[in-house]
Amino acid sequence: MEKFKRNERIGAIVKILSDNPNKIFTLSFFTTQFNAAKSTISEDLIVVKNVFEKLQLGKVITISGAAGGVKYIPKTSKEENEEFLLHLCERIKDEGRILSGGFLYLIDLIYDPNVVAKIGEIFASNIDYSDVDYVVTMETKGIPMALMTAKAMNLPLVIIRKNTKVAEGPTLSMTYLTGTSSKVETMSLPSRALKPHSKVIIIDDFMRGGGTIKGMIELMKEFQTEVVGTGVFISTVKPEDKMVSNYISLLELDTSGNEIVAKPNLKTFINEYRD
Amino acid sequence: MEKFKRNERIGAIVKILSDNPNKIFTLSFFTTQFNAAKSTISEDLIVVKNVFEKLQLGKVITISGAAGGVKYIPKTSKEENEEFLLHLCERIKDEGRILSGGFLYLIDLIYDPNVVAKIGEIFASNIDYSDVDYVVTMETKGIPMALMTAKAMNLPLVIIRKNTKVAEGPTLSMTYLTGTSSKVETMSLPSRALKPHSKVIIIDDFMRGGGTIKGMIELMKEFQTEVVGTGVFISTVKPEDKMVSNYISLLELDTSGNEIVAKPNLKTFINEYRD
Numbered sequence: 001m002e003k004f005k006r007n008e009r010i011g012a013i014v015k016i017l018s019d020n021p022n023k024i025f026t027l028s029f030f031t032t033q034f035n036a037a038k039s040t041i042s043e044d045l046i047v048v049k050n051v052f053e054k055l056q057l058g059k060v061i062t063i064s065g066a067a068g069g070v071k072y073i074p075k076t077s078k079e080e081n082e083e084f085l086l087h088l089c090e091r092i093k094d095e096g097r098i099l100s101g102g103f104l105y106l107i108d109l110i111y112d113p114n115v116v117a118k119i120g121e122i123f124a125s126n127i128d129y130s131d132v133d134y135v136v137t138m139e140t141k142g143i144p145m146a147l148m149t150a151k152a153m154n155l156p157l158v159i160i161r162k163n164t165k166v167a168e169g170p171t172l173s174m175t176y177l178t179g180t181s182s183k184v185e186t187m188s189l190p191s192r193a194l195k196p197h198s199k200v201i202i203i204d205d206f207m208r209g210g211g212t213i214k215g216m217i218e219l220m221k222e223f224q225t226e227v228v229g230t231g232v233f234i235s236t237v238k239p240e241d242k243m244v245s246n247y248i249s250l251l252e253l254d255t256s257g258n259e260i261v262a263k264p265n266l267k268t269f270i271n272e273y274r275d
Numbered sequence: 276m277e278k279f280k281r282n283e284r285i286g287a288i289v290k291i292l293s294d295n296p297n298k299i300f301t302l303s304f305f306t307t308q309f310n311a312a313k314s315t316i317s318e319d320l321i322v323v324k325n326v327f328e329k330l331q332l333g334k335v336i337t338i339s340g341a342a343g344g345v346k347y348i349p350k351t352s353k354e355e356n357e358e359f360l361l362h363l364c365e366r367i368k369d370e371g372r373i374l375s376g377g378f379l380y381l382i383d384l385i386y387d388p389n390v391v392a393k394i395g396e397i398f399a400s401n402i403d404y405s406d407v408d409y410v411v412t413m414e415t416k417g418i419p420m421a422l423m424t425a426k427a428m429n430l431p432l433v434i435i436r437k438n439t440k441v442a443e444g445p446t447l448s449m450t451y452l453t454g455t456s457s458k459v460e461t462m463s464l465p466s467r468a469l470k471p472h473s474k475v476i477i478i479d480d481f482m483r484g485g486g487t488i489k490g491m492i493e494l495m496k497e498f499q500t501e502v503v504g505t506g507v508f509i510s511t512v513k514p515e516d517k518m519v520s521n522y523i524s525l526l527e528l529d530t531s532g533n534e535i536v537a538k539p540n541l542k543t544f545i546n547e548y549r550d
Contacts, residue, residue, distance in 0.1 A: 002329060010282050011289040011326035018290050020389070051286035054277060103442040105467065111434060113426035114295070140414045140434060147419045151388035159386060159415060163437075167378040192380065 004034045009044050014051060017060060017072035021124075022154035026069040045070055056080065058125075074152045075125045076118075078269050084118055085250060085264035092251070092262040102255055110205050110233065111144050119233060119250065120148025123203060126248055126268055127229040129153045133198040136160065136227075138187060138216060145233060146203040153201075158194060160187045160216060168193075172222055176215030185212075187219055196224045207232040210243035217244070235265070279309045281319065288323050292335060292347035296399075297429035301344040320345055331355065333400075349427045350400045351393075353544045359393055360525060360539035367526070367537040377530055385480050385508065386419055394508060394525065395423025398478060401523055401543055402504040404428045408473040411435065411502075413462060413491060420508060421478040428476075433469060435462045435491060443468075447497055451490025460487075462494055471499045482507040485518035492519070510540070 004012065013030060030041045049060045058075040062068070076084075088109065097105045109115055123145075135153060137146035138160040150157040164173050164186055173188035194200070202216055217227045235242070235249035238256055248268045254261040279287065288305060305316045324335045333350040337343070363384065372380045384390055398420075410428060412421035413435040425432040439448050439461055448463035469475070477491055492502045510517070510524035513531055523543045529536040 004329065005322075007282055007285050007322045008326050008329065011285045011323055012330050014286040014289045015293050015326065015330065015332060018293055019392075047280075047282045048286055051283050051290065054279065054283065055287050055290065057290060099442060099444045101442060105444055105465070107434070107443060107465070107468070108431065111422075111432040113422055113429075113432060116422070117294075117426065140418070140436065143415070143418045144422045144432065147386075147388055147391070147422055151392065154388075156383065157386040157388060157419065159382070161415065167374060167376060168382060169374045169380055190380070190382070193382070 002035075004036070006040075006044065009034050009036065009041075010047050010051075013044055013048050017048065017070070018057075020154070021058075021072050021074045021152050024063055024067065024069040024071045029069070074121045076121050081122055081125075081250075081269055082264055082266070084122075088115070089251065089262040089264065092253075093260050095260075098260065104253075104255070104260070106205075106234075107141065110141055113144070116145040116148045117151075119145045120150075120152045122250060123149040123231040123248075124152035127201055127231050129155065129201055129229070131199055132201050132228060134158045134194060134200045135203055136200045136216065136220070137203050138162070138212065141206070142204040142233075145205060149201075149203050149231070155201075158189070158200070160189050160219065162187060164188050166190070172219070174215065174219050174222065176211065176218070178209070178211045185215075187215060189219060189223070194220075194223045194225050198223070198225045199228045200225055202227055202230040203232075204230075205233045207235045207242065207244070207247070207249065209239055210247075213247070214243040234262075277310075279311070281315075284309050284311065284316075284319050285322050285326075288319055289326060292323065292345070293332075295429070296333075296347050296349045296427050299338055299342065299344040299346045304344070349396045351396050356397055356400075356525075356544055357539055357541070359397075363390070364526065364537040364539065367528075368535050370535075373535065379528075379530070379535070381480075381509075382416065385416055388419070391420040391423045392426075394420045395425075395427045397525060398424040398476075398506040398523075399427035402476055402506050404430065404476055404504070406474055407476050407503060409433045409469060409475045410478055411475045411491065411495070412478050413437070413487065416481070417479040417508075420480060424476075424478050424506070430476075433464070433475070435464050435494065437462060439463050441465070447494070449490065449494050449497065451486065451493070453484070453486045460490075462490060464494060464498070469495075469498045469500050473498070473500045474503045475500055477502055477505040478507075479505075480508045482510045482517065482519070482522070482524065484514055485522075488522070489518040509537075 052060050056077040059073045062070050135150035135155050136158045147157050168190035170191040171188045175184050175186050220227050230247035232249045234251045234253050237254040249265050252263050252265045327335050331352040334348045337345050410425035410430050411433045422432050443465035445466040446463045450459050450461050495502050505522035507524045509526045509528050512529040524540050527538050527540045
């Protein structure tokens with residue numbers, strides 16, 4: 001079997017952990033992979049932990065016990081979040097984005113793989129998912145960021161459909177009222193998509209009144225499932241009273257004046273690195 | 276500024292390259308980041324290249340010239356693909372997945388962030404995207420794997436909607452005939468979603484007759500856009516004559532007999548590592 005030098009092992013361990021956030025790798029996994037002694041791998045892991053810490057990329061932690069090992073927990077820094085979100089705000093303010101009806105064209109941003117990868121890491125740094133079973137979103141625009149959040153949290157993704165003509169076996173459907181336009185819409189989810197008595201986090205791209213997310217929370221109740229956290233990418237300043245209370249948003253948008261004002265929602269990050 | 280040891284720099288470079296496939300990083304980026312000399316970084320990069328090569332994780336290549344630097348190109352190995360796809364086939368064969376109407380319940384697999392991350396890397400290893408501007412998919416089930424493919428290729432993602440009531444400015448809509456059920460469906464895409472004269476790759480989760488993908492190719496023509504490659508996760512054995520010819524599929528599915536037969540489509544990988 002091929003031998004690895006220390007430098008190479010460290011690079012390889014970083015790659016493996018980084019590609020698989022929140023997944024536990026045993027010491028034996030690495031000793032087999034690199035044909036090295038446990039003591040050698042333990043020394044490697046100290047260096048690896050330093051790399052993540054110095055670059056503020058998150059933490060590599062050791063879990064003791066029979067099912068023990070190491071895992072990588074992504075955590076973005078407050079400074080990095082601010083810089084990233086300020087840059088997004090600059091792009092959002094572009095007048096060319098204003099569509100008739102006061103909508104904003106944002107899909108180039110929220111479908112951008114690198115943007116949503118970062119958003120996913122930010123959500124994973126600011127929502128407690130220690131006891132969570134699924135990340136839930138509703139089609140379509142929230143899917144990319146919800147997927148990246150699920151990847152960072154190492155959780156399965158569940159997508160609620162707006163269509164009832166979905167061939168996925170028995171399906172639970174529900175009507176709900178969207179907050180602003182007060183339209184009646186339908187959402188549906190296959191019965192087997194969630195184990196009963198699960199805990200979930202909701203991720204969505206945009207929240208105005210909160211009607212859609214309130215509907216999702218109610219749908220989850222029908223599945224005997226509890227929503228323990230909600231993350232939205234953009235929330236609007238108005239209406240101030242949302243139909244949902246327990247949520248974080250990354251950007252606040254004010255379209256009430258003559259120009260678009262988009263700001264990082266810094267209160268979201270106050271408690272970052274709280275643990 | 277904090278100093279990094281060689282080991283730490285190597286770990287950090289691996290992390291940065293791995294998180295940003297197909298993005299070019301200049302030598303100066305690393306010298307600034309790590310407060311190190313160019314010659315030092317060059318030596319680090321030799322080790323980094325070895326790591327990726329020994330682990331068969333892809334290649335780190337040097338691009339010379341003014342816009343030069345290094346970039347990481349993900350490439351999965353044939354053995355790894357086979358093992359991964361065989362494992363998926365085992366999970367697909369489960370009788371509990373058969374739904375009335377002969378459909379298969381697959382969303383737990385195709386929404387799984389780790390499964391689609393791998394699928395994305397496999398597509399990026401087997402479809403030539405050297406001259407491509409976008410990855411295109413149609414909502415909903417193909418989105419997670421298309422996003423991960425776009426991430427691996429470092430390309431923006433474009434999502435065709437089935438709904439025409441989409442508030443994204445002027446939108447081009449088109450009807451098409453689905454292959455099997457011969458239903459008339461609608462697909463639509465905002466006019467500004469693609470620059471004219473672009474080249475795209477289509478990614479989708481499932482192909483039976485190929486009607487949907489044929490429709491997507493036609494929609495692309497309306498955008499003066501050329502489809503230079505197509506990747507589907509699962510294609511069915513029947514009908515043998517698809518409405519699309521230039522595509523690769525990762526799994527072949529035969530549901531014509533008494534049991535589901537799912538097989539890795541090994542001819543897809545014959546030319547892998549051809550360069």
